[in-house]
Amino acid sequence: MNDLLTLLSAPLGQLGATTITLGHALAGIGAVVLLLFIWLALGLRRMGRARTDAAEDAAHAAREAQARLVELTRVQSEMQGRMATIAEVFGSRQNELNKAISERLDAMTGRLGQTMTEQTKSTHESLAKLQERLAVIDTAQGNIQTLAGQVVQLQHILSNKQTRGAFGQSRMEAIVADGLPSGAYEFQATLSNGNRPDCLVRMPNGAPALVVDAKFPLEAWNAIRAAAESEGPEGQKTAAQAFRRDIEVHIKAIAEKYLINGETQETAFMFVPSESIFAEIHENFEALVQRAHRARIVIVSPSLLMLSIQVIQSVLKDARMREQAHLIQGEVIRLMEDVGRLDERVRKLQGHFAMTQRDVEQILTSTEKVTKRGQRIEALEFGMEQAGGISADAETTPQEVRSPTGSLRLRVVDGDD
Known part of the structure; x- marks a missing residue:
């Protein structure tokens, strides 16, 4: 024990006025180790908290990602529906467009064919006219050559x-x-x-x-x-x-x-x-x-x-x-005499026409009287009491004719009426 204390009290160095011993060194090292341990604990704690926060953030991010994925799936479904609708619309529109283009192409082809036919006909007519004109030009050229020969002559x-x-x-x-x-x-x-x-x-x-x-x-x-x-x-x-x-x-x-x-x-x-x-x-x-x-x-x-x-x-x-003036004058005189005779004959013919007109008027008067008598006869009423013929009564007046039974009386109107 004493050896240990002695060992710990052994000086290792001089730091200013202070002597550094082995114990001091070991205490310093222990303090450093303790500090390192505390620092490591704090680091581990921070790391745990960081991991917890990271896990929480990851879970939150996962939840958000899942929500976004669900939303994205929904949007994708909607987009697929819309794309299908758009594809259907585009398909129908494309069909209509193809049909319209086909109809227009057919119409344009028909018009183009008609135009080509008319143009061909017009070209043939123009060529025919051109040939006719060339024939006329050839004839004129021949005439010009003939005329040139005549000019030389x-x-x-x-x-x-x-x-x-x-x-x-x-x-x-x-x-x-x-x-x-x-x-x-x-x-x-x-x-x-x-x-x-x-x-x-x-x-x-x-x-x-x-x-x-x-x-x-x-x-x-x-x-x-x-x-x-x-x-x-x-x-x-x-x-x-x-x-x-x-x-x-x-x-x-x-x-x-x-x-x-x-x-x-x-x-x-x-x-x-x-x-x-x-x-x-x-x-x-x-x-x-x-x-x-x-x-x-x-x-x-x-x-x-x-x-x-x-x-x-x-x-x-x-x-x-x-x-020839005197001959003309004589002819004019004879012509005037002929005109005078013609005037006299026309006047006589006019008199004949006047007499004929009077005769026609008298004939019309007679026909009118006959027509009136016929109408009066047609208007008579015959009695049906007894059958018998109609005879003239000798004792009646000249203007009346009676039937034997006396049921019918016919009045004869005088010719001057």
Whole structure:
């Protein structure tokens, strides 16, 4: 025991002024161990409480989780019901939508087929019309080719002076022959001076004839056209001077050869066979037109010649009307006499109609009297007391007829009643 106390009292170290012994160390260690034990107990207690709280929390959480699970199950059931309802609704709606889409597709297919049919029909009709138009175009192209050949022939004709003169003269003759009667004109007639104009139109009432000349210097005109296409201003000027000179010579020749006092009119026609040449002369060669007017020569185109021929035709008709005026007057007088006789006969016929009307009225009066007598006879009443015939009583008045029994009396009305 003493050894133990001694051992416990043995110093282990010096801490400041205090000497630390083994007992002190063991006491400190015991205190530390006790503190550790207390700390561990407290920790275990806390841990127990924590576990209890955790268990309670877990139980509470489990209860809440179970409640939530029940609620979730209920919601899931409701959701499943709603989903089933929605699926059913969607199914019916999808069926309706499919049906509507199918109907619309069928209708659209029908309309598309009809449209395609109509479009095909329209296309066939358009193609048929196009073929017809192409046929017309082919025909027109053939006509154009034929016309082109005729134009080439016309160009060949116009390139020759003799044939060109025949072309202008034939055109002038066609216009005159279409507008006037056969005895009102003469082609290539011989005048008193021996000259022969292309046409001589005979005027009415012994008036002098009208001369129409169909010659035209077309070479100079073609030279102007050629100079305008290939040559310069000097060439055009030279060609214009040559054309003006040829026209002046031609105007002078017509005035000297065909204007004869008392035999022909004081004015003659110079026929230009083209409207374009006529317009070009009046537009660019005004001096030639004035010179022709002074020489009493009128430059005419085909349209102006046709108009002049129509005026002459009207004058001829008026002259013929005046020549036949006395015949017309006699016919009118005889016509008035016929009208007078017709009026007299109509008046007689009217008198016959009046007499016939009076006779008809008298006939209607007689028929009315007969009808009235028939109605009176129909209204009589016959007695049925005794059978027997009806006879006239000799002693009765002329206006009464009685039956043998006297049961029936018939009164005869006078014809004037």
